[in-house]
Amino acid sequence: MGSATFIFFFALLALPLATLELLSSLDKELQRAELNPMTITVGHDGSTDFNNITDAIASIPPNNTSRVVVEIRPGFYRFVLSLSGV
Numbered sequence: 001m002g003s004a005t006f007i008f009f010f011a012l013l014a015l016p017l018a019t020l021e022l023l024s025s026l027d028k029e030l031q032r033a034e035l036n037p038m039t040i041t042v043g044h045d046g047s048t049d050f051n052n053i054t055d056a057i058a059s060i061p062p063n064n065t066s067r068v069v070v071e072i073r074p075g076f077y078r079f080v081l082s083l084s085g086v
Contacts (some may be wrong), residue, residue, distance in 0.1 A: 029065075036066045043073030054079050 041048035042056045050056040053072060060068050 033065055033067045037069065038066055039069045039071055041071045041073065042077075044075045045073070048073060052079060053077055054081060057081065057083075 040050065040056045040059065042050045042053050044051055050059070053070070056070050
């Protein structure tokens with residue numbers, strides 16, 4: 001096994017192990033939040049979940065315990081965002 005092959009193999013092995021180590025270091029509540037992550041998309045092309053950021057944020061339940069990623073597609077967005085209870 002050449003050194004380049006060994007380094008590549010080690011990188012493939014090390015990445016999942018590093019991920020497992022990171023997850024095991026997270027507290028239990030955070031681990032539960034990572035079990036069912038959700039992605040909400042915002043954009044103007046009609047292929048997204050929402051066409052404005054305010055509605056996307058408002059769609060997240062107040063007592064949500066899962067990680068939510070709001071993916072904002074390129075475009076111009078004009079809005080006022082007020083977060084209460086955060």
